Amino acid sequence: MYTTSTAFLDTLQAHGVTCLFSNFGSDHPALIEAIAEARSAGRSFPRIITCPNEMVALSCAQGFAQATGEAQAVLVHVECGTQALAGAVHNAARSRTPVLIFAGMSPYTQHGERKGSRNEFIHWLQDVQDQPGIVRGYMKYSNEIRSGANAAQIVSRALQIATSDPKGPVYLTGTREAMEEEATPADLAMDHWRPLSPRALAGRDVDEIAEALDVAKRPVVVTSYLGRNPAAVDALAAFCAATGAGVLEASPAAMNFPHADPHYLGNYWNDPKQNEALAQADLVLVIDSDVPWIPMVNQPAADATIFHIDVDPLKQAMTLWHIAAKASFEADAETALNQLLAKLGEPDATNANERTRRWAALHEARRSRLDEDAADAGKLTTAMVTAALRRHAGEDALILSEGITNYGIIADHVAPALPGTFFASGGSSLGWHGGAAIGMKLAHPGRDVVAITGDGSFMFSVPSTVHWMARKYATPFLTVVLNNGGWNAPRFSALAVHPDGYASRANDLDLSFDPAPDYGLIAAASGGSFHRKVTRPDELETALGQAFHAIRQEGRAAVLDICL
Structure with a gap:
């Protein structure tokens, strides 16, 4: 029988989910049966990776997605397994990693009214008032699969939201009865569920940043996670080669810029001191960074012009956040950098060379210090x-x-x-x-x-x-x-x-x-x-x-x- 669980697996497969990192429990008989049936029939479905610990499961999914950009899925056991995801939920949310988490729920019947009805004592103990509430504050989207009739649409919607900027984890649940329900295979039009296209800067915003760049003497880019999109690294390298801008990394979570490039000025974390290059900058372009500096000890000069480009510029999940940016823009880093390059055309080579010489001197001094340290x-x-x-x-x-x-x-x-x-x-x-x-x-x-x-x-x-x-x-x-x-x-x-x-x-x-x-x-x-x-x-x-x-x-x- 084709069930809601079959539809769940088929939809993950259709969306290119490679692995289902799984910690099975008593809420998953329908999924276990659907997996066994699919194997018997030779039908494709995501690879099942058994994970004896839920936090490890979510960390596996996060790592896979970080390395590929492709959303992965995690399966856990009711509210117990949801809580056992532990700090990995925080990491997936803060890193904006696309992951779909599915957890079963206690059955909603107890006298055999539906297939999957309660038949183990734990089904009463695991019946909590607000299971999704455990992780709701970290999720981009949460929902319950209540029927096989629209299970494929709910899973598709969840993955579309997870993979659209700013990306992040999503959480779905389903009772045993719902996951056992007979369903009809959905004819999904996959084009309808594509993630949103990368966002671009408005034309006037490109003009404003380009004009400021044109007159700046010491421009610096500060980034933390621009390199989650490898193509953005190449765009940033081209931007720096054309403009002579330097690059600083603030608590980098990705490879954002080649360290051997003379425009690379280093990285800082909780360093209790002022960064020299940041202090010298007269224009700071913050691109994809949650904490571009710690203002108690390290920040740009008071007269520096700051622009902020980010997939998540308002940081709405953070209760306290502010930098003194002249303007902030919600845009994709690769797209925005290519827009700026196109607008700048052929920048003043003399100005770019002078900037490059300044930053190259700091780059070489840093390199010598690191050689001594090693x-x-x-x-x-x-x-x-x-x-x-x-x-x-x-x-x-x-x-x-x-x-x-x-x-x-x-x-x-x-x-x-x-x-x-x-x-x-x-x-x-x-x-x-x-x-x-x-x-x-x-x-x-x-x-x-x-x-x-x-x-x-x-x-x-x-x-x-x-x-x-x-x-x-x-x-x-x-x-x-x-x-x-x-x-x-x-x-x-x-x-x-x-x-x-x-x-x-x-x-x-x-x-x-x-x-x-x-x-x-x-x-x-x-x-x-x-x-x-x-x-x-x-x-x-x-x-x-x-x-x-x-x-x-x-x-x-x-x-x-x-x-x-």
């Missing part, structure tokens, strides 16, 4: 480790960064050159890297995937689930644990607010992981992963060689526990 100082440092890792990985490896207090150093020394090769979660809930690495490896099985993480975020990632999945689904990747013995981020936060307080003098702030877990053994026990602890600089090269041999030749994941 040199062997007789001890393991994040800079040395990341620079060595970059040499082994190569330019086309997919690098995931969740190093928290080491974010800036990692970005500096990974120094990505190619669009679509560097990623952060885009949010602030830790544990994203493990599932995301599996999702990215599923998306690009022929490429190396490397996750760089702190020891705290490694623990958050549910490594037992992650490494079991890596073995089951043949998604070997390398995890580099930057082990500093505990949580440094809360320590830095406390000392930033109370530099001379009791915490500054305390020997123990309850933030250490002592006695330390054996992170490599956790991975080995769960998935047979290669593992090695590195305690001295002279061990690093050999350990990296062994780890890359494991993921490339042996087909198993690897964990390097590096004691900084």
